[in-house]
Amino acid sequence: AQTVTQSQPEMSVQEAETVTLSCTYDTSESDYYLFWYKQPPSRQMILVIRQEAYKQQNATENRFSVNFQKAAKSFSLKISDSQLGDAAMYFCAYRTPSTGNQFYFGTGTSLTVIP
Amino acid sequence: KAGVTQTPRYLIKTRGQQVTLSCSPISGHRSVSWYQQTPGQGLQFLFEYFSETQRNKGNFPGRFSGRQFSNSRSEMNVSTLELGDSALYLCASSSGTYNTGELFFGEGSRLTVL
Numbered sequence: 001a002q003t004v005t006q007s008q009p010e011m012s013v014q015e016a017e018t019v020t021l022s023c024t025y026d027t028s029e030s031d032y033y034l035f036w037y038k039q040p041p042s043r044q045m046i047l048v049i050r051q052e053a054y055k056q057q058n059a060t061e062n063r064f065s066v067n068f069q070k071a072a073k074s075f076s077l078k079i080s081d082s083q084l085g086d087a088a089m090y091f092c093a094y095r096t097p098s099t100g101n102q103f104y105f106g107t108g109t110s111l112t113v114i115p
Numbered sequence: 116k117a118g119v120t121q122t123p124r125y126l127i128k129t130r131g132q133q134v135t136l137s138c139s140p141i142s143g144h145r146s147v148s149w150y151q152q153t154p155g156q157g158l159q160f161l162f163e164y165f166s167e168t169q170r171n172k173g174n175f176p177g178r179f180s181g182r183q184f185s186n187s188r189s190e191m192n193v194s195t196l197e198l199g200d201s202a203l204y205l206c207a208s209s210s211g212t213y214n215t216g217e218l219f220f221g222e223g224s225r226l227t228v229l
Binding site: 035037042043044045046047050091099100101102103104105106107108 | 118119146148150156157158160163165170171173205209217218220221222223
């Protein structure tokens with residue numbers, strides 16, 4: 001069974017500082033994709049960053065980067081130079097071709113940015 | 116390009132009633148997925164439709180059903196509502212191909228069952 005675990009229900013960070021959100025997953029598949037989604041309060045969920053499991057290089061998108069440890073089945077998100085607009089719920093998600101377009105989501109981490 | 120549109124945004128029903136939620140995907144997207152989001156369970160996959168066919172289904176009772184029309188618009192229906200059905204129902208569209216493509220979400224329909 002595919003499971004995604006986010007062990008930090010809440011996190012906070014000072015504006016301009018760096019924060020890392022943790023995510024682990026469990027799978028027996030070799031081909032899969034990992035995602036971080038952001039859900040601001042009362043707004044729609046948007047993709048932050050994604051990682052293909054076959055790629056060893058960690059994905060980066062501007063201030064957002066991941067630390068993908070395939071053997072440890074770990075996929076953490078680092079947010080650098082945190083901004084007030086980064087405050088949101090962050091969901092880690094997993095998808096594998098064998099289950100089609102079904103995404104498996106973690107329970108989320110609520111990030112607060114302190115001015 | 117318009118995003119994913121869900122209607123209604125908010126609705127209140129009583130136990131035993133039924134509800135129908137609507138989703139219009141991004142133009143050109145043929146896959147529509149539905150998720151139930153609750154504080155305790157997070158996001159749970161309901162089902163996915165592609166070209167008017169249900170392609171995948173999550174572990175929900177038969178009271179939850181859906182369909183997709185030829186223009187890719189989708190509806191989901193919940194019959195005999197229970198208090199536990201109170202949730203944010205999210206619709207997401209994608210191109211439908213099994214690649215690294217992301218899901219594009221709507222703002223959701225918040226259902227309250229009294």
